[in-house]
Amino acid sequence: MSDPFVVVGADAAGLSAASKFRREAPDREVVVFERGRWISYAYCGMPYFIEGRVERMSNLLSLSPSEVDERGIDLRRGHEVVAVDPDGTTVTVETADGDSFAQPYDDLLVATGGRATTGRFDVRGLDGAFTLHDMDAAAAIDAYIAEPDAYDPNRADVSAVDRERVDRNAAMPAPETAAIVGGGYVGVEMAEALVGRGLDVHLFHRSAHLLSDFGEAVGERVATELEANGVTVHTNAPVEELVGDGRLRGIAFGGADGSETLPVDMAIVGVGIRPNTELLDGTGVELGEGGAIATDDHGRTNLPDVYAAGDCATARHAVTGEPAWMPLGLTANRAGRAIGATVAGDPSPVGDIAGTAAVKAFEMEAGRVGLVEDEAARDAGFDPVSETVTAGSRSGYYPGAAPTDVTLVADRDSGRLIGGTVVGPDRAAIRIDTLATALEADMTVPEVERLDLAYAPPFSPVWDPILVAAKVLNGTLDGE
Amino acid sequence: MSDPFVVVGADAAGLSAASKFRREAPDREVVVFERGRWISYAYCGMPYFIEGRVERMSNLLSLSPSEVDERGIDLRRGHEVVAVDPDGTTVTVETADGDSFAQPYDDLLVATGGRATTGRFDVRGLDGAFTLHDMDAAAAIDAYIAEPDAYDPNRADVSAVDRERVDRNAAMPAPETAAIVGGGYVGVEMAEALVGRGLDVHLFHRSAHLLSDFGEAVGERVATELEANGVTVHTNAPVEELVGDGRLRGIAFGGADGSETLPVDMAIVGVGIRPNTELLDGTGVELGEGGAIATDDHGRTNLPDVYAAGDCATARHAVTGEPAWMPLGLTANRAGRAIGATVAGDPSPVGDIAGTAAVKAFEMEAGRVGLVEDEAARDAGFDPVSETVTAGSRSGYYPGAAPTDVTLVADRDSGRLIGGTVVGPDRAAIRIDTLATALEADMTVPEVERLDLAYAPPFSPVWDPILVAAKVLNGTLDGE
Numbered sequence: 001m002s003d004p005f006v007v008v009g010a011d012a013a014g015l016s017a018a019s020k021f022r023r024e025a026p027d028r029e030v031v032v033f034e035r036g037r038w039i040s041y042a043y044c045g046m047p048y049f050i051e052g053r054v055e056r057m058s059n060l061l062s063l064s065p066s067e068v069d070e071r072g073i074d075l076r077r078g079h080e081v082v083a084v085d086p087d088g089t090t091v092t093v094e095t096a097d098g099d100s101f102a103q104p105y106d107d108l109l110v111a112t113g114g115r116a117t118t119g120r121f122d123v124r125g126l127d128g129a130f131t132l133h134d135m136d137a138a139a140a141i142d143a144y145i146a147e148p149d150a151y152d153p154n155r156a157d158v159s160a161v162d163r164e165r166v167d168r169n170a171a172m173p174a175p176e177t178a179a180i181v182g183g184g185y186v187g188v189e190m191a192e193a194l195v196g197r198g199l200d201v202h203l204f205h206r207s208a209h210l211l212s213d214f215g216e217a218v219g220e221r222v223a224t225e226l227e228a229n230g231v232t233v234h235t236n237a238p239v240e241e242l243v244g245d246g247r248l249r250g251i252a253f254g255g256a257d258g259s260e261t262l263p264v265d266m267a268i269v270g271v272g273i274r275p276n277t278e279l280l281d282g283t284g285v286e287l288g289e290g291g292a293i294a295t296d297d298h299g300r301t302n303l304p305d306v307y308a309a310g311d312c313a314t315a316r317h318a319v320t321g322e323p324a325w326m327p328l329g330l331t332a333n334r335a336g337r338a339i340g341a342t343v344a345g346d347p348s349p350v351g352d353i354a355g356t357a358a359v360k361a362f363e364m365e366a367g368r369v370g371l372v373e374d375e376a377a378r379d380a381g382f383d384p385v386s387e388t389v390t391a392g393s394r395s396g397y398y399p400g401a402a403p404t405d406v407t408l409v410a411d412r413d414s415g416r417l418i419g420g421t422v423v424g425p426d427r428a429a430i431r432i433d434t435l436a437t438a439l440e441a442d443m444t445v446p447e448v449e450r451l452d453l454a455y456a457p458p459f460s461p462v463w464d465p466i467l468v469a470a471k472v473l474n475g476t477l478d479g480e
Numbered sequence: 481m482s483d484p485f486v487v488v489g490a491d492a493a494g495l496s497a498a499s500k501f502r503r504e505a506p507d508r509e510v511v512v513f514e515r516g517r518w519i520s521y522a523y524c525g526m527p528y529f530i531e532g533r534v535e536r537m538s539n540l541l542s543l544s545p546s547e548v549d550e551r552g553i554d555l556r557r558g559h560e561v562v563a564v565d566p567d568g569t570t571v572t573v574e575t576a577d578g579d580s581f582a583q584p585y586d587d588l589l590v591a592t593g594g595r596a597t598t599g600r601f602d603v604r605g606l607d608g609a610f611t612l613h614d615m616d617a618a619a620a621i622d623a624y625i626a627e628p629d630a631y632d633p634n635r636a637d638v639s640a641v642d643r644e645r646v647d648r649n650a651a652m653p654a655p656e657t658a659a660i661v662g663g664g665y666v667g668v669e670m671a672e673a674l675v676g677r678g679l680d681v682h683l684f685h686r687s688a689h690l691l692s693d694f695g696e697a698v699g700e701r702v703a704t705e706l707e708a709n710g711v712t713v714h715t716n717a718p719v720e721e722l723v724g725d726g727r728l729r730g731i732a733f734g735g736a737d738g739s740e741t742l743p744v745d746m747a748i749v750g751v752g753i754r755p756n757t758e759l760l761d762g763t764g765v766e767l768g769e770g771g772a773i774a775t776d777d778h779g780r781t782n783l784p785d786v787y788a789a790g791d792c793a794t795a796r797h798a799v800t801g802e803p804a805w806m807p808l809g810l811t812a813n814r815a816g817r818a819i820g821a822t823v824a825g826d827p828s829p830v831g832d833i834a835g836t837a838a839v840k841a842f843e844m845e846a847g848r849v850g851l852v853e854d855e856a857a858r859d860a861g862f863d864p865v866s867e868t869v870t871a872g873s874r875s876g877y878y879p880g881a882a883p884t885d886v887t888l889v890a891d892r893d894s895g896r897l898i899g900g901t902v903v904g905p906d907r908a909a910i911r912i913d914t915l916a917t918a919l920e921a922d923m924t925v926p927e928v929e930r931l932d933l934a935y936a937p938p939f940s941p942v943w944d945p946i947l948v949a950a951k952v953l954n955g956t957l958d959g960e
Contacts, residue, residue: 012942024919045937046876071897074606121918330935331941351930358936367934397525397539427941430907433914433946436932441921450831452798454847454918455810458524462492462809466913 004074005343006091006105007280008081010034011041012329012387013310013336014111015063018073018283020340028344030073031103033093035080037160037284038135039065046138047186049155050145051193057139057156084108084283086303107305107343110293111336112276114311114327119271121181121242127172128248129267132186136162143170144266145197175266176200179251181239183210186270188222191231194268201231202262204253206238211359215372217388217405218423225364225425230257242267273327275312288314290325299339299350307343309335309350313342318352318440319370319418320380326355333479356436358429367432370419370439371409383412384419387473391465393426395457408435408445415477422466427459434466445473484554485823486571486585488561488759490514491521492809493790493816494591495543498553500820508824510553511583513573515560517640518615519545526618527666529635530625531673537619537636543855564588564763566605566783574773586784587823590773591816592756594807596790599751601661601764605651608728609747609855612666616642623650625677655746656680659731661719663690666750668702668841671711674748681711682742684733686718686848691839694848697868697885698903699714705844705905722747753807755792770805779830780821787823789815789830798832798920800860801851838909847912850899850919851889857899863892864899867953871945873906875937882906886949888915888925895924895957902946907939914946925953 005021007014010032018030040063048054068075078096085091090102116131123129125132130141135232140157143166147154151170156163170232175316178194180187183205194201203210203226207220210226210233224234233277235257252261275292277285286302288294293308297316301308310332317324335350342348358367371377386409394401402426411418414457420435438448449470455462461469485501487494489715490512498510512786520543530536532924548555558576561583570582581679593904603609619636623646626632631650658674660667663685674681683690683706689699690706690713703713716735723730723741730743755772757765766782768774773788774780777796781788790812797804815830822828838847851857857864865890874881884904891898902908918928929950935942943951 042875042877042937044935048878048937053879054877056696089501114884128848328935330932333942345500349930352932354932356932356934358934358939360936360938365939369932369934386579395522395525397534399533427910429934429936430910431913433911433931433933433944434917436922436934437914437917437921440927440931441923443917443921444499447920450814450829451913451920452810452834452836452849453913454522454836454838454849454909454916455808456839456840456909457522457528459838459845462813464913 003104003106004029004031005107007109009111010039012332016333016336017340020337021344022072024344032075033079034077047083047189047193051196073140079394098109100245110308111310112272112312114275117272117274126244128247131269139166147174178266179264180268182270189269204234204237204239218366221359221423229362288323297349307339315353318354363425365429366423367429367435368421371420385412389469391468395461398457404465406465408469408473410445483584483586484509485512487512487586487589489591490519492812496813496816497820500817501824502552504824512555513559514557527669527673531676590788591790592792594753594755597752597754608730619646620649627654657744658746659744660748662750670748683713684717684719695852698846699901702841709842768803772805777829787819795833798834843905845909846903847909848901849916852899865892868881869949871948875941878937884945886945888949888953890925
């Protein structure tokens with residue numbers, strides 16, 4: 001116990017682990033290496049910064065470097081861990097200044113996160129094309145959208161920001177038409193953000209329904225909401241190329257009528273993220289779902305004393321009991337915290353994930369949990385049966401009652417709830433937590449139907465939409 | 481099987497039972513006796529009608545008599561069941577016309593509901609004093625508040641209404657100052673309603689905290705919200721007398737400084753409700769909690785083939801496993817439906833209740849579930865430990881994030897969640913469903929802490945307020 005707890009990556013998982021560890025083991029040392037300048041920022045808040053709803057980039061920081069210092073954590077920014085030697089229990093660190101050194105560890109946490117993928121697209125080579133990769137990207141997008149003479153440099157009020165990149169983008173002519181490539185969370189949230197900034201927005205999605213993970217019912221209502229707010233939604237429209245030379249000029253995409261090109265002067269590519277695992281290449285580390293680092297119920301990898309958490313690691317799925325890779329904020333914070341406790345001597349499970357997620361598109365709210373799509377359910381060995389109902393969010397006579405669609409998915413044999421979605425404009429997203437709880441409790445659909453959920457005219461009708469859905473699905477399960 | 485299924489009472493429980501029975505057993509007969517003219521109305525909507533948020537009284541009706549007819553239900557309004565003979569399996573019915581007859585039954589459901597109590601107060605004898613007893617009371621209150629020349633008789637647009645009472649109240653001078661006696665749901669909702677109608681409102685509550693069933697944290701925030709909206713809240717102020725002679729003149733109440741009298745020209749007494757069980761007096765029926773009719777898990781009373789459901793009956797509490805009396809809308813609808821199925825030949829449990837309830841006071845929302853107060857928990861054999869936290873409803877940087885108070889109550893030995901409350905202005909009430917689900921699944925607080933609840937900046941911070949509360953309570957349970 002002479003060497004420190006070494007953490008690679010100073011975001012949600014890494015700093016949660018380091019903070020918890022310091023509280024539990026105040027006499028022991030923890031070192032956090034971060035290759036960049038940014039720490040502990042709210043990735044999920046970036047669209048709202050770009051939209052202008054969040055005024056300053058600094059609002060998105062949870063912890064400043066000095067606050068981390070005050071916690072007694074030895075934080076080293078500009079330090080990239082480039083190699084791990086599990087036999088020698090050391091990591092090799094390269095600094096931004098070109099130095100290199102070996103750092104021994106007692107325990108190691110790899111919390112290197114994920115990165116936005118660009119698919120086949122050349123984003124770096126084209127001015128006006130972006131991924132929402134990190135805070136520097138968000139700052140650049142924000143600057144690019146602004147009219148050159150109207151850009152407020154105080155927006156990106158964090159010293160870590162890549163100022164040169166911001167200035168370069170601020171100086172370019174402001175865009176008028178934007179293409180968003182990919183209709184997942186990032187795409188939907190960015191569509192809202194760019195409409196909020198006055199752009200003419202086109203959203204391109206490869207398949208028939210936006211937000212594929214949320215199922216059809218959600219995808220359709222979100223598309224309708226986007227259209228109602230001026231977004232042109234192109235479904236079944238795979239993007240083939242970002243057209244341009246140095247500067248983006250257009251988007252080439254396929255569709256029912258063959259290829260066409262839409263002139264645009266801005267593009268956001270949001271086609272997915274990938275776990276950052278390269279650091280462990282050659283160590284014999286086991287990878288799992290999605291190419292993420294395989295971990296056990298305490299966040300341990302197959303390498304001795306090496307843990308992994310956050311967007312680079314797998315976690316156990318509450319429904320299937322199998323490893324899954326779902327890069328989400330709570331998962332990272334929770335796993336980091338648990339590993340911090342475990343390393344400090346209080347073994348703590350990282351907890352299962354249920355794939356609970358929520359998204360907002362203008363006034364539409366949606367949530368999803370568990371196994372929503374038939375294929376995912378079948379792959380996990382279930383025989384899925386699902387029903388979608390539309391029910392009121394409040395008593396019918398109470399103003400503001402709005403149609404809420406609930407989809408429940410059950411396993412035919414056991415009647416167990418295995419997934420669900422909720423979508424609607426009135427308090428719909430937060431209702432997914434009820435389903436997440438039912439699902440983590442292994443409830444059957446009859447048990448869900450018997451839940452004593454709240455009834456009060458301003459918030460819910462006598463039969464909450466979730467109860468209505470359970471009633472209908474039970475009828476189907478009973479062969480009615 | 482030659483005699484009908486007889487139902488006494490045509491509101492939530494009675495008509496749910498009759499409707500379900502007809503669907504399941506279309507060849508058998510069901511007769512519903514209702515002593516009054518009203519059927520199937522939304523009791524919980526009455527404050528919103530009085531407030532004016534609901535425009536027409538007819539909006540509060542779920543089913544019209546003709547819709548009930550169309551379902552093949554033999555509905556007899558103006559028919560009061562005055563006696564039950566369990567040995568002879570008949571009921572005695574008196575009609576509004578003064579006739580009387582014996583009606584044999586195969587099965588009998590007593591769904592006679594409850595009635596507002598007036599405590600020591602003489603409400604009937606004083607113009608301007610009311611309970612929110614039924615739709616006729618709501619119509620009379622609405623008419624009384626209006627200026628005589630401004631009353632719109634179309635508000636009470638239901639033929640069943642006691643028109644003479646409405647007209648008499650409409651003709652009286654409009655009130656300026658109202659006292660509400662009792663700070664439970666009805667009191668809080670009526671305070672909001674009367675402020676909405678422009679009255680100067682005083683709310684009197686016997687003890688220190690409004691909404692006693694919701695615990696202190698909720699009571700305090702709701703009182704603050706009422707005060708911020710112009711309601712004068714008098715706590716620890718038991719009302720001693722409605723002062724007046726023919727017409728209400730004032731409210732005499734006690735307090736720290738002894739008795740005083742406040743001049744008012746309107747009062748709403750909302751001090752509780754009582755189950756209507758008199759019909760079964762002398763039959764040997766067993767009564768239970770709150771003097772309600774004792775029932776088993778299928779809604780059966782101790783009398784053969786006699787069921788009871790709704791506000792007149794007990795139900796089993798999900799936490800204690802013991803009978804409880806909690807007159808709430810979903811309980812009535814659900815039990816009625818289950819009994820309809822059981823009588824039709826498909827035995828169906830009525831389901832446990834968790835005491836889940838929600839209430840709105842202006843912009844403040846609150847929910848409660850399970851055993852909230854220490855005394856109730858101790859009476860049920862638990863050793864309660866509780867914590868209250870205040871946490872943000874959204875990510876801190878997202879506009880609209882509001883302080884949300886969550887109280888969780890657990891049993892010390894087992895760590896089991898036994899109750900909770902949520903209060904705040906931003907989507908707080910509906911969050912109680914997450915706790916209701918956890919509680920009905922017998923989750924421990926550590927299990928609640930590990931729930932994978934949704935995180936999205938517009939709806940919830942990374943650590944949902946419920947997770948924060950679970951984390952803090954776990955610390956307390958661990959002796960931190």
